[in-house]
Amino acid sequence: MDEVECVRALLQVALGDPEPGGPPAGAANVLATLGVEAWASGLARVEENRLLAPLGYALLRTGLLQGVPEPFRSRLDASQSAQRAHNEVRFAGFSEVRGKLRERGIEPVLLKSSALTALLHPEQAANQMGDLDLYVPPERAGDAAEVLAGMGYRRGPVTADAADYLDPSGAVRVDLHWTFRLFEHLPFESLWETLPAGFPGVDSVLVLRPNPMLAHLVYHLNAHRPYFGYQLRWLLDVGFVLQRYREDLRYGEVERLLPVRADRCNVLRVVEFFRKELGLAAPPGLAGIAAGVPSFTLEEVLRSQRFNPWPLSHPSGWLRLGACVAGFSDFDYRRAPRVTEFAARLADRRREEAALRLTP
Structure with a gap:
């Protein structure tokens, strides 16, 4: 149960007061009482779920990171640096891809964790970001594929709804979607809106x-x-x-x-x-x-x-x-x-x- 309570407290800190110094008191108290074994097993589960950096950042933001015992504090610190670099590369890739798509009159919709990172997490270590999930209208899917191919992206697996593309460096993967089966019964224009984002080169994004x-x-x-x-x-x-x-x-x-x-x-x-x-x-x-x-x-x-x-x-x-x-x-x-x-x-x-x- 200590493993579960460690994970629970870390999630509560991430969802707590967004201002520095405001962790939920209960979560802070739980973390202060955890032993080395609980930290080891709890962070193992967190790492399996690819949340080491976001939860480490939450501890840093709320002033709780210094209370984490070693070697776990150093792991959390290092993970934030890696996640920040990871997200910076992906947002640079998004900015470049979106610029080329716009030249063809295509405004892609940013989806999933990429959209939330752009909207809610101005500190780039604060959220885990995987592939760039983009949606384009089905009638523009061919044009979007041409744009990516012209940028050197290599096409990977293709399904009826989407295709995978990898940039020449191998650092940015784009999932290009052109069918949204979940919402096929609705007019698509009612689903999206443009909202401000806070990253260099990405001042706003089209999102759900x-x-x-x-x-x-x-x-x-x-x-x-x-x-x-x-x-x-x-x-x-x-x-x-x-x-x-x-x-x-x-x-x-x-x-x-x-x-x-x-x-x-x-x-x-x-x-x-x-x-x-x-x-x-x-x-x-x-x-x-x-x-x-x-x-x-x-x-x-x-x-x-x-x-x-x-x-x-x-x-x-x-x-x-x-x-x-x-x-x-x-x-x-x-x-x-x-x-x-x-x-x-x-x-x-x-x-x-x-x-x-x-x-x-």
Whole structure:
């Protein structure tokens, strides 16, 4: 449980008062009492979720980093420098790509963690940023592909909805999307807006409006959940949206955006997760309905990361899991759930089924 409490306190610090010196008192007290083993296991989970730099920055911003014991403080410091350099390269790449697209009359929509980093985190170590996810209208996808090819980007895997592009240096990866199946039933022009950003060369960005952004982030989180479990870095992105745009979020909008009840259920469960597990007040426009839907827990989040990567739809997956539980190493480096977690996993499933029944 010390591992869970370490992760919980770090997430609470990240979502706390954005001004220096204002960490949630409860989180600060928990971190002050953690032993070396709790820090080691908690930061191992944080690092697996690619949140070492953002949470390290949150500790620095709130004056708590100096209280972290070594060698963990040095790891958190180093991770921030690496994340800052990483994000600077990606935003320079975005600025260059967007400039070339604009020359062809294309204004790309910036999505996911890249959009949130541009909007909410002027300090570039403050958020984990992966690929550059860009959306262009389907009728301009060919033109956008020509622009990227002309810049030396090499095309990688292609799906019906998107294509992967890697710049010549290998440092910037662009996911170019031209189909938004989640919102196909809506007029696309109602989904976007241009907002100010705070990075050199990126003064404003075209992004999803708050309600579509929330719906898309939660949908993306759950689309990957069967294979990887709940990912904390994507959950934290949702938390920042709930915090920053709380007055703009409405359940009526969620219903319009997500006609499938299971998708709406996932939104309500995430809202309740942040309220019950991390103390983040639910947005007024979602609070009443979300309160009647069972959420998941932080323990379940970490548990899902141990269960879901195993291919348990096949007998061989159970054999490999059983061998790993017995003490053998998995050749895909997956961690096995603890034996005591199997009963909790069944309870997780029952709670999710109940949540779906209770979702309007």
